Amino acid sequence: MAEKDENKEPAITEITPKSEDFSRWYTDLVRRAELADYSPVKGCMVIRPYGYAIWEFIQRGLDDRIKATGHVNAYFPLFIPKSLLTKEAEHVEGFAPQVAWVTRGGTEELEEPLVVRPTSEAIIGTMYAKWIQSWRDLPVLINQWANIVRWEKVTRLFLRTTEFLWQEGHTAHETAEEAEEETLKILALYKEFVETELAIPVIAGRKSESEKFAGAGRTYSIEALMGDGRALQAGTSHNLGQNFAKAFDIKFQARDKSLQYIWGTSWGMTTRLIGAVIMVHGDESGLVLPPRVAPYQVVIVPIPRGNWRETVLPHARQIRDSLVAAGVRVMLDDRDAYTPGWKFSEWELRGVPLRLEIGPKDIEKQQVMLARRDTREKLPTPVAGLPGRVQELLAAIQQSLFDRALAFQLDHTSRAATWDEFTKTMEGRPGFVVAPWCGDAVCEADIKAATQATIRNLPMEAAAGPGAPCVKCSRPSVSDAWFAKAY
RNA sequence: CGGGGCGUGGCUCAGCCUGGUAGAGCACUCGGUUCGGGACCGAGGGGUCGAAGGUUCAAAUCCUUUCGCCCCGACCA
Incomplete structure (x- = not known):
């Protein structure tokens, strides 16, 4: 079997690309x-x-x-x-x-x-x-x-x-x-x-x-x-x-x-x-739901071959039941009208954290194919001990989504000490910009008028000692402030 | 509320400029072959063109008004 390009992102034509708009x-x-x-x-x-x-x-x-x-x-x-x-x-x-x-x-x-x-x-x-x-x-x-x-x-x-x-x-x-x-x-x-x-x-x-x-x-x-x-x-x-x-x-x-x-x-x-x-x-392929709030945490896609309703489906049902018994929210997509490929894309679009494929080959080998929504990794997994493995993976996905979001946030947080630096940093949609602020609402309004950025909030712990000069007016600051363009 | 854009089968859109009575792709229905990354063949159903008014022999197409939606700003969870 030829090696497939794992990084290929299927085109979801009905959705405007995230990167575009x-x-x-x-x-x-x-x-x-x-x-x-x-x-x-x-x-x-x-x-x-x-x-x-x-x-x-x-x-x-x-x-x-x-x-x-x-x-x-x-x-x-x-x-x-x-x-x-x-x-x-x-x-x-x-x-x-x-x-x-x-x-x-x-x-x-x-x-x-x-x-x-x-x-x-x-x-x-x-x-x-x-x-x-x-x-x-x-x-x-x-x-x-x-x-x-x-x-x-x-x-x-x-x-x-x-x-x-x-x-x-x-x-x-x-x-x-x-x-x-x-x-x-x-x-x-x-x-x-x-x-x-x-x-x-x-x-x-x-x-x-x-x-x-x-x-x-x-x-x-x-x-x-x-x-x-x-x-x-x-x-x-x-x-x-x-x-x-x-x-x-x-x-x-x-x-x-x-x-x-x-x-x-x-x-x-x-x-x-x-x-x-x-x-x-969310990503280019659609939603990515954290397992803890995903309506379906696992979607089972049986691979139809011949009289699959007699051969594959019973195994799929058994697996579903074992997962449900372990407290996992499962959708068994046994619809005839759609091909497996279509179902893969559809449930990715809908953000289901984990996909479970089961076909004749898997049944022979006493395994299933798991696919993570967040990393797109495909993981052949033995049927024995499956519920435990699924729960581990769901927890890992939950964690990795948080880590990824945190990395993004940190990557999009910068500091500005001077007005010049602030306005330059604030161009486009840079994320958070932390800067010292004098506490004056007039300064705050000026900053907003000039850059569209607002003070999202002020850190809980006030900095000790006299503050650095306000990023706008240079008077001593009362606190750092988290600035950003907001919804 | 200011600026811009758009309303045509369920969805995305073409047709509008240069009026002549509505199309495509996807979706949907039925039958069959398929199915490990959005299958294919055949046969079908469905819209009066956002709404109202006007011009005209004739309006999706031109004019006026109005409603709605989207984007950017001001306001907000």
Whole structure:
């Protein structure tokens, strides 16, 4: 048998090449892989079963972690009366341009318009005011899984749609320290989740004043680097201080008998994470899904020969059953209508981490052919001990995806000390550029206007001693900042 | 919301400039041969050209309006 060119990338003609046009590649892929589709509703997408399955794994992984840290789930209304939203001044101002209004019910004008929640601080804060009386009622640690509506002007599948799905945690605490501790605990939880489950390395840090959440005291975020060199905010955790407590009158009687406002936090991650998975791991052949969130971790492609349904298929079924019994998510693609070659390409496009081929030759040798999606390596593997080997490989793929993404991130992170250096480095889509910043919002705005780059966040540990000169204005810096062009 | 581009079977697109009543490839259906990297042969089904209005004997094609989508900016998870 002639040696085949292992590096040959099959042409997926329906998808715009990633190297040619990243945006179109992304959109083509989302649709062709059947993750999501446009709907008749402007700005709203349909999450298709294959995409929703990924969301369900994200939900499960996050929900487990949220509960393991003592939080409980609840559900609050979709509608928020206008008067509630407007209680926190900064909050309304931040969200006013983005809210959808309900002004009629049936044929009657509503006395008070309702907004469709753009986030739930207002409605949840209102309820907390009723529920919290004493320090003994604290902390309140509630999470909600919900849909959110924000009237975005420009939408992109998964990354920004008018309606999206998320989880939002809302907590109330006795002290400022506790609230900060909670905020950071969740930030760390988010980082661990995204890195472990989605194999996406992230930069955790604090948002600048101008980038923080409307109404928050402090916002922290995790930022990931996409394959085109743009950054994506993957999750946020806000320390609300007493802002919302004061606006919504959430008070409790403290241990010293005094009446105090609670200290709040809120935090969320969204269906946007699916977009991040696509843009971080995807390649020219399509999706590459981290095994831990892949709807199918292994696809079995039987090689049809003669009466293969009697000869090959029973073996394939047996292997499937043994893998399923070991807890592996398996798709046995026994469709007649497609050739093996077609199925190889199709499931690569859909990002299945591991392919298992089984044909007459393999059966003779008591083996199967495994093929890794990430490296395209083909591995003849004995049937004996297969489930264990598959689990090892899935773990190895998960790890290698993370390593690869981390290497890419490091490779696309640079430092700039001077303005000249900064502007040169920031040309194109270089990824992260770390540079000292004076802390002045004016400088931040100037930098954005000149280069399109924004401060993604500020490192958690402030540098000791007086900072190097600000990259823009040369005044002493308060901190380094992670700059990038962002989604 | 500003700049640019595009809407023609399910998808990608040709036809439009120079009006004459709709095509290709892929996909789909049926039959057969195939199947270890997107198979082949034969036979079929499917669109009124984003929408509305106008010009004309005649409009996918020309004009006006409108809606939607994509890309780049400003805004955001």
